[in-house]
Amino acid sequence: MQKFVYGIDVGGTNLKFGLFEFNKMHLIDQIEIKTPMTNHEVSIFESIFNTIKLVNERNSISIDQIHGIGLAVPCPVKNGFVKLCPNLSWREMDILASMRRYFSKEIQIVVSNDANVAAFGENMVLEKPFMNAIFYTLGTGVGGGVIIDGKILEGGTGLGGEIGHMHMFDDESTDQCGCGSKGCLEQVCGTSAVLSYAKKLSITSSTSLNINNLSIKNIFDEAKAGDDVAIKVVNRIADYIAKSASILAVILDPEVFIIGGGVSKAGQYLIDLIQNHYKKYARFTTGNIPFILARTGNNAGIIGAAYIAKQKN
Amino acid sequence: MQKFVYGIDVGGTNLKFGLFEFNKMHLIDQIEIKTPMTNHEVSIFESIFNTIKLVNERNSISIDQIHGIGLAVPCPVKNGFVKLCPNLSWREMDILASMRRYFSKEIQIVVSNDANVAAFGENMVLEKPFMNAIFYTLGTGVGGGVIIDGKILEGGTGLGGEIGHMHMFDDESTDQCGCGSKGCLEQVCGTSAVLSYAKKLSITSSTSLNINNLSIKNIFDEAKAGDDVAIKVVNRIADYIAKSASILAVILDPEVFIIGGGVSKAGQYLIDLIQNHYKKYARFTTGNIPFILARTGNNAGIIGAAYIAKQKN
Numbered sequence: 001m002q003k004f005v006y007g008i009d010v011g012g013t014n015l016k017f018g019l020f021e022f023n024k025m026h027l028i029d030q031i032e033i034k035t036p037m038t039n040h041e042v043s044i045f046e047s048i049f050n051t052i053k054l055v056n057e058r059n060s061i062s063i064d065q066i067h068g069i070g071l072a073v074p075c076p077v078k079n080g081f082v083k084l085c086p087n088l089s090w091r092e093m094d095i096l097a098s099m100r101r102y103f104s105k106e107i108q109i110v111v112s113n114d115a116n117v118a119a120f121g122e123n124m125v126l127e128k129p130f131m132n133a134i135f136y137t138l139g140t141g142v143g144g145g146v147i148i149d150g151k152i153l154e155g156g157t158g159l160g161g162e163i164g165h166m167h168m169f170d171d172e173s174t175d176q177c178g179c180g181s182k183g184c185l186e187q188v189c190g191t192s193a194v195l196s197y198a199k200k201l202s203i204t205s206s207t208s209l210n211i212n213n214l215s216i217k218n219i220f221d222e223a224k225a226g227d228d229v230a231i232k233v234v235n236r237i238a239d240y241i242a243k244s245a246s247i248l249a250v251i252l253d254p255e256v257f258i259i260g261g262g263v264s265k266a267g268q269y270l271i272d273l274i275q276n277h278y279k280k281y282a283r284f285t286t287g288n289i290p291f292i293l294a295r296t297g298n299n300a301g302i303i304g305a306a307y308i309a310k311q312k313n
Numbered sequence: 314m315q316k317f318v319y320g321i322d323v324g325g326t327n328l329k330f331g332l333f334e335f336n337k338m339h340l341i342d343q344i345e346i347k348t349p350m351t352n353h354e355v356s357i358f359e360s361i362f363n364t365i366k367l368v369n370e371r372n373s374i375s376i377d378q379i380h381g382i383g384l385a386v387p388c389p390v391k392n393g394f395v396k397l398c399p400n401l402s403w404r405e406m407d408i409l410a411s412m413r414r415y416f417s418k419e420i421q422i423v424v425s426n427d428a429n430v431a432a433f434g435e436n437m438v439l440e441k442p443f444m445n446a447i448f449y450t451l452g453t454g455v456g457g458g459v460i461i462d463g464k465i466l467e468g469g470t471g472l473g474g475e476i477g478h479m480h481m482f483d484d485e486s487t488d489q490c491g492c493g494s495k496g497c498l499e500q501v502c503g504t505s506a507v508l509s510y511a512k513k514l515s516i517t518s519s520t521s522l523n524i525n526n527l528s529i530k531n532i533f534d535e536a537k538a539g540d541d542v543a544i545k546v547v548n549r550i551a552d553y554i555a556k557s558a559s560i561l562a563v564i565l566d567p568e569v570f571i572i573g574g575g576v577s578k579a580g581q582y583l584i585d586l587i588q589n590h591y592k593k594y595a596r597f598t599t600g601n602i603p604f605i606l607a608r609t610g611n612n613a614g615i616i617g618a619a620y621i622a623k624q625k626n
């Protein structure tokens with residue numbers, strides 16, 4: 001009997017579903033629905049059940065062909081348990097128990113934090129996945145995930161791999177970060193920090209940047225074209241990523257750094273920049289660790305979620 | 314039949330042996346011999362074999378009562394394999410194979426890096442060991458070890474947990490660190506860095522410190538007595554430890570920080586200082602993670618090594 005797994009990216013706005021063939025992990029079908037806006041404790045799981053039923057039917061798949069369901073959730077999670085998830089109005093939620101009301105024990109249910117899940121997926125889609133990998137997702141926020149000995153590093157309370165909140169600089173005049181502190185990597189490398197910095201530089205320096213309609217793409221395009229302000233901005237991103245990576249390298253000793261998220265659309269140019277700055281900070285043999293681009297793009301969540309479900313037996 | 318384990322701390326100067334009763338892990342006997350100075354590939358293992366034979370005999374223990382032997386070695390080690398160990402003139406050494414020439418398969422042989430082993434031991438001697446713990450050893454160097462899900466974090470090449478080489482500051486005028494880079498935690502919190510800083514401050518400020526015969530103990534004693542220079546020095550140590558701990562907290566999400574090494578003889582005073590500085594840098598819920606003092610002192614190596622051997626079945 002052919003088997004399948006579901007990967008579900010549970011976001012505050014949308015629920016994204018991917019149906020994957022178990023052996024080769026080909027994406028068979030996908031669907032995106034709005035996240036229910038009320039009664040999240042129940043309604044999200046009801047939506048998941050109904051959507052899986054729908055997708056199964058339109059693909060002529062029976063429920064006993066489902067090996068497992070993986071969930072990526074936007075909050076810390078430990079052993080399937082979420083203490084607090086502001087995006088979904090969850091508090092003290094046992095996700096596994098909630099899912100079990102709709103799915104029998106024969107179906108593996110696995111849940112993990114979305115950035116960690118993405119890290120897992122990005123690594124698994126490589127021709128030869130690494131046993132120890134670090135994933136950065138560079139977007140509005142800076143997130144990430146850590147794979148140790150082939151497994152997601154959840155940490156003691158599910159807060160593991162919060163790369164964006166590594167303390168990277170001291171500046172009391174900085175605004176408070178969402179984590180409650182100051183000086184986070186995200187406050188330098190998150191997109192709003194990057195745009196602000198470019199705008200600030202452009203006040204005192206002439207630039208080709210489109211300051212009134214500034215975007216990350218514009219900054220990278222102009223940097224590639226030789227604009228001094230843009231070059232300074234992209235080097236600052238790369239420098240801080242590199243510095244944080246050098247710290248992670250001596251603690252976690254990974255085999256690879258995978259760079260994803262919207263900012264990574266800058267491509268190999270960004271990777272080369274980071275790798276150059278990284279050489280300054282590398283210690284011992286850690287200078288040899290490669291940086292590579294992520295591949296799964298917007299599907300990182302469903303792919304990673306499907307892989308954590310596949311792995312569970 | 315009563316069972317026993319050996320913990321061996323393999324150093325460049327001495328080999329320290331501890332014989333432990335398996336169930337309660339009481340230290341039954343210990344012995345320290347000089348590390349052989351030539352032919353390290355063979356002589357160290359020969360010494361280990363002969364010493365174990367001797368200790369067994371004087372305790373009336375037969376070799377089949379030995380559950381396992383744990384080794385702590387002063388270099389990165391991965392799956393029992395050492396690429397390079399300058400302190401012991403080892404290169405491309407398969408430690409497990411070398412031990413097997415002297416000990417039968419019935420005896421578990423486990424080897425890991427000495428700082429990681431110490432971390433493991435420090436956690437295991439607690440009344441209730443943690444599943445996720447970070448251990449700092451503050452001495453001439455700054456070392457450490459990370460326990461994730463109850464296991465030592467070795468990393469991809471055995472370099473995991475090198476806390477002392479986290480990049481913590483940018484100063485091109487700093488000397489190069491032993492790791493080949495600059496700006497390491499060790500370059501602020503290692504004892505020679507601490508002594509240099511105190512001497513530097515004393516040039517321009519009056520102090521009760523005994524500058525001509527300065528010691529870490531003197532600095533902490535004078536800090537407790539209210540000397541301004543000494544207070545500045547110990548706060549700098551605590552501040553950097555706290556900052557590095559805040560970074561480790563968001564990545565590894567530990568349940569505890571354990572502080573050991575010679576500097577930790579400053580006791581609860583040091584712990585309180587670190588915890589106070591840590592509050593500035595803590596993110597999310599990581600402010601609740603406690604700092605505690607290490608307990609095993611000079612026996613950290615043999616105790617930790619014995620515990621990794623006990624754990625292996």
